[in-house]
Amino acid sequence: MPLAVALRLPRAAPWRLAVVALAVIIFQAMLGMWTVTLLLKPIVVMGHLLGGLTTFALLAYAALRLSRVGADGEEFARLRRFVALGVVLLAGQIALGGWTSANYAALACxxxxxxxPHCLGQWWPATDFRQGFVLWREIGVNYEGGVLDLPARTAIQLAHRLGALVVFCYLGWLAHRAARAGLRGYGVALGAALLAQVALGIGNVTLGLPLPVATAHNAVAALLLFALLALLARTQRRLDPA
Known part of the structure; x- marks a missing residue:
């Protein structure tokens, strides 16, 4: 389907995004197979999550660009650079969230x-970042339930929390800046999604990871990503009609 869309798009349209999306979808199918055959290997599980969100992001961004969302000129060029950095930071935080989930570290604290805001009743309990962030482990081990000890899982959870703090501060500032630049609706949407995501993340921990809250946390992560992509598309020059 992405390739069919790509072939029908005008030359000025972001058809390359659709082609990349096709490649990601194919790789995503392979990751789905490896998730089973490699017994829930964390790097594969995290990659499967990132592959799904990457597919969503590519298709959403292509749709936004094709809908003629954008600026008449380069009046938002400076803001666009800040938005692009926000996308990178959010992608890193989503990856940390995937790593937390894949290693069953959501309730490590x-x-x-x-x-x-404490972790195991302390501000900084015993951690093992070295073991917590070993990306490739032996094949043939069943990773269901996780194989890391508590200090390693705690390190992953704390890294996710610190990442959340950085992203919250940056995207909160970005939402304010977008609103002041005349893109109030985009800024409000970004800020609302950000607050909802933080609340759901805290709820995951304090409520013991209930399935509805955990599912909503994933869904709002995608919504937050979409809000950023919409802002990015709005700050770019509008595509010329074919």
Whole structure:
């Protein structure tokens, strides 16, 4: 389907995005197979999540560009650079979230009131970042339930929290800047999605990772990504009609 769309797009349209999306979809299918055959290997599980969101991002961005969303000139050129950095930071945070989930580290700091903002009742408990971020582990091990010890899982959880703090501060500032630049609707949408995502992340920990909250956390991550992509498309020069 992405290739069919690509062949029908005018030359000025972002047809390359559709071609890249096709490649990602093919690789995504392979990751789905490897998720089973490699027994939930964390790097594969995380890659499968990122592949799905990458496909969504590519198709959403192509649709936004084709809908003629954009500026008449380069009046938002400076803001666009900040938005692009925001996309990179959010992608990194989503990857950390995928790594947290794939290694069953979401509740490494415990759950309930003592699990946030503290972790295991402390501000900085014992951690093992070296083991927590070994990307490739042996083949043939069943990774269901996770194989890391508590300090390694705690390191992953704390990294995800620190990443969330950085992204929250940056995207909050970006939403404010977008609103001041005359893109109030985009800024409000970005800020609302950001606040919802942080609330859901805290809810995951304090409520013990209930399925509806965990699912909503993933869904709002995609929504937050879409809000950023919409802002990015709005700050670019509008595509000329074919």
């Amino acid at each position: 415990g759950y309930g009131g003592s699990a946030f």
